[in-house]
Amino acid sequence: MYEKTQNQSAMLSTKDDETPSEGTRTHVSEVPMFDQKTTKRLLRKLDWHLLPFMSLIYLLCFLDRTNIGNARLDSLEQDLNLKGLQYNDCLAILFPFYIAAEIPSNMMMKRIRPSVWLTFIMVAWSACMIAQGFVKNYSGLMATRVFLGVFEGGLFPGVNYYELHHECGFRMALFFSAATLAGAFGGILARCIAEMSGVGGLSAWSWIFILEGLLSILVSFSAYWAIHDYPSTAGFLTEKERDEVERRLAVDHGQLSNHFDVKYVWQAIGDWKIYIFMLIFMAGFAPIYSLSMFIPTIIKGMGYSANNAQLMSVPPYVFACFFTIGASWYADRARQRGIFLLGFQLVAILGFALLAASGNATVQYIGTVLAAVGVYPQIPLGLAWNGANIGGSLKRGTGIAMQVMGGNCGGIIASYVYLTRDGPRYVTGHSILIGIVGMAFFLTLFMTIWCRRENARRDAVAQQVGSHELTEEQKILERELADGAPWFRYTI
Template sequence: MEEKKIANEAITSTTLTDVAAGEIESQGFDEKGTKKLLRKIDWHIIPFMSLIYLLCFLDRTNIGNARLDHLEQDLHLKGIQYNDCLAILFPFYIAAEIPSNMMMKRIRPAIWLTFIMFFWSATMIGQGFVRNYSDLMATRVFLGAFEGGLFPGVNYYITQWYCRQECGFRMAMFFSAATLAGAFGGILARGIAEMNGVGGIAAWAWIFILEGLLSILVSLSAYWMIQDYPATARFLTSKERDEVERRLQADSGHLSNDFNMKYVWQAIKDWKIYIHMLICMAGFCPIYSFALFLPTIIKNMGYTANNAQLMSVPPYVCACFFTIVASYVADRYRKRGVFLLGFQLVAILGFALLAGSGRSAVQYTGTRKIGGSLKLGTGIAMQVMGGNCGGIIASYVYLSRDGPRFITGHSILIGFVSIAFCLTLFMTTWCRIENARRDKIAAETGIQELTIEQKLMERELADNVPWFRYTV
């Protein structure tokens, strides 16, 4: 009866998130109690997940810092071989994403995330001992395969703790770790550069070894630090566990949480996910381009290698600030499309500054940029797959022959962000129209009692159920 009440009430509401924000609290904890519960979850989930992703992104992109410490010269890389070493990571990263999210659903997150983190950390340490192009290519393959499951996995994991309108800000906190990784990587690389020659090992190799060791130390504590799901969370009381599960149930209605391959196929056949994959690809391409090449771009503005490492820090700090603030405001007002569109315009302006001016001060300003559960898990993985296809492209955006201005690369990224803008505008418009259509049907039919058979049918419809509303 509770499920029926939730589902039918949601028919007449503007968005399902309105139910999550209003009805849920009134039927369970009061507003103050709910906020206290969410803060408790935040402190036990978000910081450690963010730390893991910070280390993951650092390990994936620190090759850009290592390049300034003579990586190419020592390994005798020629032509676009450096770019090949960047690109080879992403096909294996992409291939791992959907299977990894299925494993997150099948086994405990604490086990799976610890497993992949330990082995990508070990791979990173091994990358410090490569001697040629082939060795570096091999380590990048394994790095991509083990890291591929983290980002989609943690995004899916967050949806198992928070209602939909609460996820955006938490995911932004998690994703902001990538921007902090860029800042932290620059500072760390500058310090490690002083170790050049220690133990007969070059500075670029020490970057890989020390950062890999840091990651592997964190991975050894991950099994005990990661809470699996609310039902088994040790930090929650029995009453709090019940409340978290009740809120999630109310947020999803009676949609299925079963492990069944038909929900995977639902995601694969959903055209909307492919549009979001393209948006992610067009958005991730500039993110990866800057993560991999920002130290090189800054160095070509006339700075020394050591200063370039440090000068790469402020753009990431700026990006981190705007990522968190904008996501908080977007979640509060439940308007995401308009923020995406606004920041995409800012990104276009930034790349235009880089391409249009030869003055280092103007160029440097341009670098301050803004960066049913199984179907959900598969859909998230598919969208991140699209994003990491952008990583393959990003590996070849900035070629050495185009330096020092890299006008071609900046122009390519303007094109990609423009594509993301157009597709975001399309999806935002479509979701508004679809929500209005469902509201009209709901107003005409009114509240209806659902039979057991109707509930079973709706259980498998995911976001196609009549009462579901898209967040725009």
């Protein structure tokens, strides 16, 4: 789904140095055009031109997807006469369409320039968000959420076009931290917009959707010029820099197979390890979506007023942002992912346990902060870990696509974790999330142990055979094995 072509791969897949990637030991003979100092300067240049705007788009996307949690505190359910599980249904309906849109959107990325396609879907989802501010009943809200899912579903494949994968874990964390900032920004904005209740005959929740949709549509007007399609057309690069970026993209492909062949797609579909990573990813996104859509409601249940609950929802996201970036920075340097994941999963379990076990508002709020700190770093860590442990460009792209689709299934689960009948403590919901994160913990522990043992086994075999440079014929033969190649080593 995310296969690259030499001319149509984006620029963030370049590495910070000329060492082999953490998941493979490749044999490349291409001679770098730039020295280490010049290369770092080039990478920083790429980062400054690509990451900020793409992160801003993702921030707005996540904000528009989850601001219904803030709107709920401003009489959304009462005004639309929502009963029973209807509010939860409106949350859940977005995700099947979000998931279904990913592959068609990726196909459109191949037919239409990224700048054109991403601008189109951003304008479209912004229009859906504005329309959501004018709905009058349950059916209207369901319809707008369907179309919001259809158009927002194309963003992540579009961003993945920029190849934020395993060699760029820190960059991936910077990008995903936009989701935490969306939560913080959403709480502050919702508190300010609450003062507009009654303006134009509309409730405050309507203005939350309308104004945040207008903000997204204003940013989308600049997307066409801000998004760079290919290295060859990036105006901020010199001719030599363009050549170096394309060379590094070719080197990044490594000796594992990068040519399209459906057998590599089937390799990914038949790889049991990817399904475990899918479950770990789903168990990460389930609590993230649960918090992002319900954290204002949870905090209000602690005894705070609606307006104060909007503001109190900000600090957990700020702490989560700090730890999301910091954890990936350390993980990149340690060349490890599993141990970091295990640590944050334990933090998340502790946070939800405090929420479930105590009726004290202070303890519950501390639990909310710990839960947010524990769950958000899991996404960039999990995505980088899976990507690093899949050999071959096409198999890796398919495996990451499977992981992302599995993760978004967590959004469907999250929509029904916190039910109105369980409020204000939501002990059942917190307990469910403890179980989900606990499952991820044991799966992560299993994969960490398995990867260590498999690496040790391959090292032992290599010692017996003796180290020697692979011939071109051996490289061609062994690249068919993807991460099953004898010289591939898993990230632990």
